[in-house]
Amino acid sequence: MIRKINRVIQDFLRPIRLEIGKKMWDKKESKNLEFIHGDRVDMRKVKSILFLRYDGKIGDMVINTLLFREVKRNYPDIKIGVVARGAAKDIIKFNSYVDEIYDYEKGAESVLGERIRKEKYDVVVDFSEMLRVNQMKLINLCGGKVNIGLDKDSWKLFDLSYKKSYDKHITDMYKNILRLLNIENPDCKYEIYSDDVVxxxxxxxxxxxxxxxxxxxxxxxxxxxxxxxxxxxxxxxxxxxxxxxxxxxxxxxxxxxxxxxxxxxxxxxxxxxxxxxxxxxxxxxxxxxxxxxxxxxxxxxxxxxxxxxxxxxxxxxxxxxxxxxxxxxxxxxxxxxxxxxxxxxxxxxxxxxxxxxxxx
The missing domain is CATH 3.40.50.2000 (Glycogen Phosphorylase B;)
Incomplete structure (x- = not known):
């Protein structure tokens, strides 16, 4: 009974917290329009991309490997960073297409965000269908010149938005992300690498x-x-x-x-x-x-x-x-x-x- 009451209370409070969080964090210091050409990123100006995969889902990270590879193949000099947590980090531990892995810890968004901000990422890509307050905060603190999100057309925090089709495989959504990065017809296979010890x-x-x-x-x-x-x-x-x-x-x-x-x-x-x-x-x-x-x-x-x-x-x-x-x-x-x-x-x-x- 106590658990049920608590669940009802949390369900009631959640939209209120999200609305308050959005008022606090749905903003951006500058739009950096020079990094956007039409409805895509001007990749001639991009030197680094950060992917936010902080949900810890192993299967999602496996599929994400196609993004890292295709970006690196098309733009070999671009730095790729990934925010991850839990066992999902191991999926990309030995991935040569990933240059930096940031360990996500809930409640420590301020520390991580400030660290990432100092590294001055040009593009930040988020995969969340529904952003929680701590995630809004992290994206804001990262200070990306161009923020890309899923169905975030109405958000001030995001500069570009992509779509997810619910009648197509998830790789179709990743193609939409890559299209914003001027990458067409990508190879959609996944890759997991191990070292000799494993x-x-x-x-x-x-x-x-x-x-x-x-x-x-x-x-x-x-x-x-x-x-x-x-x-x-x-x-x-x-x-x-x-x-x-x-x-x-x-x-x-x-x-x-x-x-x-x-x-x-x-x-x-x-x-x-x-x-x-x-x-x-x-x-x-x-x-x-x-x-x-x-x-x-x-x-x-x-x-x-x-x-x-x-x-x-x-x-x-x-x-x-x-x-x-x-x-x-x-x-x-x-x-x-x-x-x-x-x-x-x-x-x-x-x-x-x-x-x-x-x-x-």
């Missing part, structure tokens, strides 16, 4: 696994998008029916007890749960896989970056076109949909699909 560590793991590696990632960010124990066992047994397959589980350490319990029930020497040290280890072991089964879009995008065939399980779209916008965007991936329809006030169950659909 590669060697994962190679040692893989060498101890006999058979074709089939990765099962049972968990997503939400419990409603994660496989339950019954479905995990059902999928696992299907994978193990083929004697050449080795089943490899990936999942956060918090899931270790559950995974080990499932492994005990499977009673097979062809089931493995390797100790991986981070998202780059996950990406590297995915590169060794024959096939992947997952309900998690982060793993989908990582798998696509490594050109690995997979079955990606989604809930039925309920007007948001999530499976289109955040879909695999790869012919190697088979999309499977749960048949469950969410009741009012509840979430759909992703486990309502037939494992015969899996392309294993």
């Amino acid at each position: 590669k060697n560590r994962v190679t040692d793991i893989v060498q101890k696994i006999a058979g074709d590696i089939v990765i099962l990632n049972p968990y997503a960010a939400s419990k409603h998008r994660s496989f339950n124990r019954e479905k995990i066992l059902e999928i696992s047994r299907k994978i193990l029916k083929k004697e050449s397959n080795a089943l490899v589980f990936i999942g956060e350490p918090s899931k270790k007890v559950e995974i080990l319990g499932i492994m005990d029930e499977l009673k097979s020497s062809r089931v493995f749960y390797p100790e991986l040290k981070g998202i780059l280890d996950v990406a590297e072991i995915i590169s060794h896989a024959k096939y992947i089964v997952t309900p998690d879009t982060s793993i989908v995008h990582i798998g696509v970056s490594k050109n690995i065939p997979m079955s990606a399980v989604y809930r039925l779209d309920t007007g948001d076109n999530n499976s289109v916008v955040w879909g695999p965007n790869s012919k190697l991936v088979k999309q499977i949909f749960s048949e469950d329809v969410a009741k009012t006030g509840e979430e759909a169950d992703i486990n309502k699909f037939d494992i015969k659909e899996l392309g294993i």
